Amino acid sequence: AQKITQTQPGMFVQEKEAVTLDCTYDTSDPSYGLFWYKQPSSGEMIFLIYQGSYDQQNATEGRYSLNFQKARKSANLVISASQLGDSAMYFCAMRGNQAGTALIFGKGTTLSVSS
Amino acid sequence: KAGVTQTPRYLIKTRGQQVTLSCSPISGHRSVSWYQQTPGQGLQFLFEYFSETQRNKGNFPGRFSGRQFSNSRSEMNVSTLELGDSALYLCASSVGQGYYNEQFFGPGTRLTVL
Numbered sequence: 262a263q264k265i266t267q268t269q270p271g272m273f274v275q276e277k278e279a280v281t282l283d284c285t286y287d288t289s290d291p292s293y294g295l296f297w298y299k300q301p302s303s304g305e306m307i308f309l310i311y312q313g314s315y316d317q318q319n320a321t322e323g324r325y326s327l328n329f330q331k332a333r334k335s336a337n338l339v340i341s342a343s344q345l346g347d348s349a350m351y352f353c354a355m356r357g358n359q360a361g362t363a364l365i366f367g368k369g370t371t372l373s374v375s376s
Numbered sequence: 377k378a379g380v381t382q383t384p385r386y387l388i389k390t391r392g393q394q395v396t397l398s399c400s401p402i403s404g405h406r407s408v409s410w411y412q413q414t415p416g417q418g419l420q421f422l423f424e425y426f427s428e429t430q431r432n433k434g435n436f437p438g439r440f441s442g443r444q445f446s447n448s449r450s451e452m453n454v455s456t457l458e459l460g461d462s463a464l465y466l467c468a469s470s471v472g473q474g475y476y477n478e479q480f481f482g483p484g485t486r487l488t489v490l
Contacts, residue, residue, distance in 0.1 A: 294475040304464055306481035313476055352419065356475040363432050364409065364468075364479055366419040 263288045265353050267367035274343050274374055281328070282338040282351050282370045290314075290357030295336040296364070297327065300350040309351075312336060343374045378403065380469050380482035388488045394455040397485045401448050401469030407431075408450040409479060410442060413464040422465075425450055426473050454487075462489045 264287040274280040286295065297309040312320045312327045320327045328337040336355075340347060353367045381400045389395050401408050409432075410422040421434040425444035442452040448469070454461055464486050468479035 290475075292475060294477075296478065298481070303483070304466075304486070305483045306466060306468070308478050308480055311476070311478055358475045362475070363421040363424060363434065365421065368418050 263290070263293075263355060263357055263362065263365050265355055265365055265367035267353055267370050269370045270368075271371045271373065274372065276345060276374055276376050277342050279339060279341045280343055280372065282340070282353075282372065284336045284338065284353030284367060286334050286336060286353070286355050288334075288355065288357050290359055290362070292358035294356050295327070295329070296354040296356075297325070297336075297338045298352045298354060298366075299347075300352060300369070302349070306352070310338070340372075343372075345374050345376060348372060348374045380467060380480055382465075382467050382482035382485050384485060385483060386486050386488075388490065389457050390490050391457055391459060393457050394453065395457060395487060396451055396453045397465055397467075397487075399450045399452075399467030399469075399482060401450070401467075402480055405469035405471055405480075406448050407470045407473050407477070407479075408444055408448065409468045409470075410450070410452050411466045411468065412436075413466060413484075414462075419466075422452065424473070431473060457489045459489050461487065463487060 293314045295312045299307045326339045356364045407426045409424040424432040444450045464484045468481045470477040470479045
């Protein structure tokens with residue numbers, strides 16, 4: 262069975278500071294993808310970044326980077342230079358390669374950015 | 377390119393009624409997945425369609441059903457609504473079914489069951 266764990270219900274950060282959102286996962290699939298999504302109060306899920314299990318380098322997308330530590334089964338999201346607009350719920354998700362597996366989500370972390 | 381669209385955005389129904397939600401994927405995307413989001417259970421997978429065939433199904437009762445049309449548009453239906461069906465229903469589309477395919481989400485349909 263696959264599982265995603267996000268242990269931080271809420272995080273608070275000041276503008277322009279960096280913040281790390283934690284995510285650990287469990288799977289028996291040798292091939293899998295890890296995703297981070299942002300959900301503002303409007304409800305829409307916004308794709309942020311993807312990391313494949315065989316990718317040698319950590320993924321980066323603008324101010325977002327994924328700190329992938331395969332041996333520890335962790336895929337933390339790092340947001341550099343936080344902005345007020347980053348305030349939202351953040352979800353870590355995973356999908357395995359076996360037939361019939363779906364994208365599963367963690368419980369999410371609420372990020373609040375203050376000025 | 378237009379994003380994923382979902383209609384209606386908001387819906388209020390009463391117990392026992394049925395409801396149909398619609399999802400139009402991004403052009404060229406052939407896979408459509410549905411999720412239910414509630415404060416208590418979080419995001420839960422409902423089902424996935426690819427090329428008009430249901431490829432995967434979550435742990436939901438048979439009252440929840442769906443289908444996909446030849447143009448990849450998808451609908452989900454919930455019959456005999458219960459209070460617990462009140463949720464945000466999210467549709468996501470991707471190019472294919474591979475684990476490496478990003479899923480892009482629509483704005484969701486917020487269903488309230490009274």
